Amino acid sequence: MGKTKFDFAGQVAVVTGGARGIGRGSAEAFAEAGARVYVVDLDEKDGEAVAQGVRAKGGKAAFLACDVTDSKRVKAVIDQAAAEAGRLDILVNSAGGFWQQLTVEETSEEEWDKVVDLNxxxxxxxxxFAIPHFKKQNYGRIVNIGSxxxxxxxxxxxxxxxxxAAKAGIHSLTRVLAVELGKHGVTANAIAPGTTATERVVAVRNxxxxxxIGRNTLVGRIAQVEDMVGWVLFLCSPEGGYFTGQTVAVNGGRFLH
Ligand SMILES: NC(=O)c1ccc[n+]([C@@H]2O[C@H](COP(=O)([O-])OP(=O)(O)OC[C@H]3O[C@@H](n4cnc5c(N)ncnc54)[C@H](OP(=O)(O)O)[C@@H]3O)[C@@H](O)[C@H]2O)c1
Structure with missing residues (x-):
């Protein structure tokens, strides 16, 4: 099967959660398509390895250590990327996740705050913090990874x-962003992935x-990172400019609404 080619030459992308999983796949794919990529993650070792791997293949990437819940640090890395690269075209928010499956009654306030803040x-x-940069150039693409x-x-x-609740909030916030930013040449969309075989998922499932999970989909298999990455790239492409405020359910037909 052939592979669709995207061209992001001259564009600058910031990808949070870029050290692993869907974020990593997206960061590597943007770089392969010619973008300059900033891998933003907590995990310095793996984040740096992703950036180094891109550079070893002749691509442009840098790692910026950041806790995405830390306001000052988030502003600093976005401003640094835009200042160094001279522009910012793409923001992909992939950092997220949860650690425990609990009932509402069992969920502590600390757990609630931690998971909602992260996601x-x-x-x-x-x-x-990316909006001022997008507005300045009257162009931008935001993709938020919901669920x-x-x-x-x-x-x-x-x-x-x-x-x-946080993921539902992302889908709603994405619509608000689309409404606010349409007149500034910026699209905002979300992806709601079905279960995807990232390292984290593979580690906790036999x-x-x-x-x-695969048998419960219409395509008969669990999603791979590449199944999400193609959508991320399309939504960030110039061709995706007439599509905004949407949540794309990429779940192999597991849920039909
Ligand atoms: N995989 C799925 O089945 C699935 C399904 C639906 C939605 N999603 C969503 O898709 C996104 C990516 O999922 P994934 O499975 O690719 O995740 P992943 O493999 O766990 O990668 C997430 C990355 O974000 C980093 N991260 C965690 N907390 C952070 C923080 N405070 N600041 C900066 N970086 C932080 C992680 O670092 P550490 O590893 O060091 O924590 C990791 O490198 C998430 O938002 C997830 O909720 C995933």
Whole structure:
């Protein structure tokens, strides 16, 4: 099967959560398509390795250490990327996740705040600080990685209440961003991935569980990182300019709404 080619030459992308999973796949794909990429992540070792891997292949990438819930640091890395590169075209917010499946009753206030801050406040912060750069050049692309957990709930299955609520919040915030920024040449969209076989997911699920997830989709397999990355690139492409305020459900037909 051939591969669709994107051209991001001359563009500058900031990818949060770029050290791993969907963020890493997106960062590497942007670089392969000619963009200058800033890999923003907590994980200095893996983040630096992603940037070095891109440079070793002749691409342009730098790692910027950042806790995406730390307002001052988020502003600093976005301003640094835009200042160094001279512009900022793309912001992909992929940092996120949760650690525990609990009922609402079991969820502590600390757990709520931690998960909502990581998944939702982080996106508010990065968008807030990227917007002035996008407005200056009258162009920008925002892609927020939401989740099917922010769209649907499985009756009977435990989830993470703050994660589900935060992901639903992302989809809503994405629409607000689209409304505010349309007149400035900026699109904002979200992706709601189904379960995707990133390292983190593979580490906590056995082969039978992964196969079961696949059997519940219409395409018959669990998603791979590449299944998300193509959508990220398309939504950030110049061709994607007439598509904004949407959440794209990339779940192999597991949920039909
Ligand atoms: N994989 C799935 O099945 C799936 C499904 C639906 C939605 N999603 C969403 O898709 C996004 C990417 O998922 P993924 O599976 O690719 O995630 P992942 O492999 O866990 O990668 C997330 C990256 O974000 C980093 N990170 C965590 N907390 C951070 C913080 N405070 N500041 C900066 N970076 C931080 C992580 O670092 P550490 O590893 O050091 O924590 C990791 O490098 C997430 O928002 C997730 O909720 C994933």
């Amino acid at each position: 939702l406040k982080s996106i508010f912060l990065s968008c807030k 099917m957990a922010g769209v649907s709930v499985f009756p009977g299955a435990l989830s993470s209440p703050p994660y589900s 082969a039978e569980q992964m196969a079961m």
